Amino acid sequence: MSKRAGRIGIVLAAGVVIAMAVIAGVFAARLSGDPQISSSPLIGGPSPVVTLPLLEGTGEVTIPDPEAQVTIVNFFASWCLECRVEHADLLAVADAFSGAGVRLIQVAYQDRTTDAIAFLNEMGVSPLVRYVSDPGSRAAISFGVFGIPETYLIGPDGRVTKRITGPSDALGLGEEIDRILGATG
């Protein structure tokens, strides 16, 4: 190898090393903090407003619920394993906070209606919860859903306060709802 070729090789190698260091740094930065709480351009901003058909029967539901103090929007699917993990927690929160004006809306994401209904019947349903489908994934696109389960909390002013990627739990949801209700009222 000539000296010139050697120098070029060293420079290229140094470039690769720096690039790898940058990648490692970005990787580390992305993984810091609570992995379930994700940033989103929506947080702090107004929630997308979408009207979706009920999963069963006729009728529509508007997100966010205009009469709710807090709207919880949960994207789920029958084929999503982690949706099974969080289901009981979501129902428990919807039930516990129903008197405080908290409304849970569960949106079936890229799922057959029959499969979504079967999933809910298996995992449990509540008359306090609204179950809707999402034709054309309009809501998912509006919220920028990346993967499911994914859950958004919307305050009484219509602003998104939190996005949870992965399974949510009752303690985390309750804590955020406490914060919203305490902050607003």
Next chain:
Amino acid sequence: MPERARWQQRQAQAARDLEELDQQLAEGEISVATGLRLREVYLVEMEEARRGLAEQTADEDADSDSSAERRSSAGFWNPGRIVVLAILGTAAVALVISVGWFARTETPASSEEEEFDPSRYSNETMEAVITANADHPQINGMRLALAARYFGSGEFPQAFVHYREVLEHNPTPGEEAEALTRLGWMAWAGSGETQLAIETLDRALAAAPGHPQALYFKAIVLWCGAGQPLTAVPLLEEVAEALPSETAVLTELAAARAEEECR
């Protein structure tokens, strides 16, 4: 001429001189004495040449090793290896960070259990957590915390539900005593069931003998519910001994001893 060649040439010349010397001696061209002196000279010359050649060889070997080492080092740190090492290093860093991250995601559950502070959460949040984790072996602690909150605010029906659930979910003796103590008190204070209250408080004391609150509640139920102030006295004495800083107990003890009306 290179050094090595010079030493080789001198060695070869000395060897040739020695051969010729033998021949000259054999042919009688030189005397034996001269031959011996010359032989000594040629042998010295040959020895010097041998040593010089050996030193030269050693120097050359040392140079060769050093050079080889330099070549080896340069070969190891070639650009290709640097790139490979960089990729491996990045992968290692990513792996370490990932392991730390996933370990951290596992950690909060236990740390939250250990450091759980009920005062940070609303009744609704605690209700939701309890409902979602009803079968968790350690949920009794949160049930008792929430029940105590209801009990303290006089919301007996809500407290009753959780105390009953604690009793049905393998309570420790301490948990059992706490639940029975509060249930016993609520039976009397909430429903006026004096006998049921005493029986329940006795069960609490059976679970945790000397439980100060169970003793105190039983004393009050006996005094105020059953009209037996003197029966309450030894119980209040036990409480006063266990909780010497509770001056109100001493006041009530004096009143019970005097068979005053309960207040």
